[in-house]
Structure formats: C-alpha cells, structure tokens
Amino acid sequence: MSDTAKVSAADPLASVRAALAVQPVLIFLAGPNGAGKTTFFDEYLQGLGLPYVNADRIARALRDVHSTASSDEIDRRAFTQAEDLRAAFVEAGLSFCTESVFSDPVGAKLRFLEDARTRGFAVFMIFIGLDSPALAVARVKQRAERGGHDIPDEKLHARFPRTLANLRAAIPIVDEAFLLDNSSYDRPYRVVALFQKGQMVSRHPPLPPWTRGVIGL
Known part of the structure; x- marks a missing residue:
C-alpha cells in the first residue's frame, strides 16, 4: 500500500479514536459496489476492534449453512440480519462499524444515520467513490473472478446515481464525512x-467526477 493511502486512511482515525473515548461511535462505510469498502475496513479500521456489520459476509456465512437456498433468498436473509444488527447496536448504544452501498431510494439509511445521532452516537461517514458505473462493473467482475x-x-448502473444522491443528503446529517x-x-x-x-x-484537488454536485466542491 502506498504512502498516499496510509496518510489518507490515518486522517479519519484520529477523530474516531477521540470520539470513542467519550461516546458511542458509528462508522458508516459507504460507496458503490466494487469501491473497496471491505478492503478499507480490513486494512485500516479493523484495528479499532469494533463489530463490523457487513451483509456480504453474513451472506457468505449463510451459504455455508443453507447450501440449497437460492442466491436471492440468501441475499434477502443477509440484508434483514444486517438491518437487525444495526438497529440492535444503536438501541444498545454500542459502537460499531457498518458497510453500505447506500443506494436505497426511500431514505431508510439516511433515517438510520439521523436516529443514531439522536441517540447520542458520533457518526462518521467514510465514503469511497469511483469515477463511473463502468468502473464499478469492472471491479465487481474482477471480484467475482476471484x-x-x-x-x-x-x-x-441503477444503484450508482442513487448512491451519490444519498451521499449529498448525508453530509449535513453526520458529524464528519470523509470523501475518498x-x-x-x-x-x-x-x-x-x-x-x-x-x-x-x-478539499484536495484534483476532484474526481463523482464529487460534482456535492455542496462546497
């Protein structure tokens, strides 16, 4: 990993560690499919020791147990379990990290962020962007081949613009938003x-295309 990446990843952690000392913390790791969210968690956030709610990892565990279930059924179960876990952590006031493509069209994830703040959480959004839907497609294909x-x-393609719309809406809601x-x-x-x-x-130019429309950029 390059020095640039190490510096980039270090910036959010100082604020997060300071907040963890005084209140519950939610780290909301968001971005389009294939952006590298899980890799970012593994390399930079895992050391914080926080529970990690990740629907893909839940789905993988479910497949091991329910080998005859369809992919759609596994995905639905994983989504529901992830939602339930998030709600339980917020209800209990326990710090955690979660990952989301952030593409829901009805604002459910935005309400989730608002609810966490209302309940006394410090909410940090780390948004990892990609230049285009085509790049997301290519990255996902690479992942599938592995x-x-x-x-x-x-x-x-359908999720990509919704993810960016939710990013713009979330920036005023969260305590800190890091755009990578x-x-x-x-x-x-x-x-x-x-x-x-x-x-x-x-702000740190050059600004990538996906930041267009973000207030202040």
Missing part, C-alpha cells in the same frame, strides 16, 4: 474532502 460476490450490471477516491490503483483511497457538521473544512 470467487467474490457478483452483481448484475444493470443493478450496478479509489478509482486509481496508483493512488488508492485518496482523500478528496473532509466535512464537519455539513461544512467543508478541506
């Missing part, structure tokens, strides 16, 4: 901007 979870191209770009393997997880309480406090 035995990972595949997703139909049409779903990836993972479009280039040469500069992985490059910090693009930092927002605190909805206000941009730093």
Whole structure:
C-alpha cells in the first residue's frame, strides 16, 4: 500500500479514536459496489476492534449453512440480519462499524444515520467513490473472478446515481464525512474532502467526477 493511502486512511482515525473515548461511535462505510469498502475496513479500521456489520459476509456465512437456498433468498436473509444488527447496536448504544452501498431510494439509511445521532452516537461517514458505473462493473467482475460476490450490471448502473444522491443528503446529517477516491490503483483511497457538521473544512484537488454536485466542491 502506498504512502498516499496510509496518510489518507490515518486522517479519519484520529477523530474516531477521540470520539470513542467519550461516546458511542458509528462508522458508516459507504460507496458503490466494487469501491473497496471491505478492503478499507480490513486494512485500516479493523484495528479499532469494533463489530463490523457487513451483509456480504453474513451472506457468505449463510451459504455455508443453507447450501440449497437460492442466491436471492440468501441475499434477502443477509440484508434483514444486517438491518437487525444495526438497529440492535444503536438501541444498545454500542459502537460499531457498518458497510453500505447506500443506494436505497426511500431514505431508510439516511433515517438510520439521523436516529443514531439522536441517540447520542458520533457518526462518521467514510465514503469511497469511483469515477463511473463502468468502473464499478469492472471491479465487481474482477471480484467475482476471484470467487467474490457478483452483481448484475444493470443493478450496478441503477444503484450508482442513487448512491451519490444519498451521499449529498448525508453530509449535513453526520458529524464528519470523509470523501475518498479509489478509482486509481496508483493512488488508492485518496482523500478528496473532509466535512464537519455539513461544512467543508478541506478539499484536495484534483476532484474526481463523482464529487460534482456535492455542496462546497
């Protein structure tokens, strides 16, 4: 991993560690399919020791137990279990990290973030973006070739703009939002901007195409 990536990943952790000392923390790791969210958690956030709610990992565990169930059924069960786990952690006031493509069209994840803040959580959003839906398709295909979870191209294209719309809506809701770009393997997880309480406090050009329309950029 490059020095650029290490610096990029270090920035969010100082704020998170400070918050963990005084209140429950929610780390909301968001971005399109194939953006590298799980890899980011494994490399940079796992050391915090927080529970990690990840529907893909739940689905993998379910497949081992229910080998005859259809992929759609497994995905539905995993989604429901992930939702239930998130709600339970918030209800109990326990710090955790969760991952989401953040593409729901009805605002459920936005309400989840608002609810966590209302219940006293410090909410940190780490959004990892990609240049285009085509890049998301390519990354998911690479993942599938390595035995990972595949997703139909049409779903990836449909989700991409919804993910960006939810990003824009979430920035004023969360305590801090870190925008990282993972479009280039040469500069992985490059910090693009930092927002605190909805206000941009730093930006780091060149800005990737997916940041268009984000307030302040």
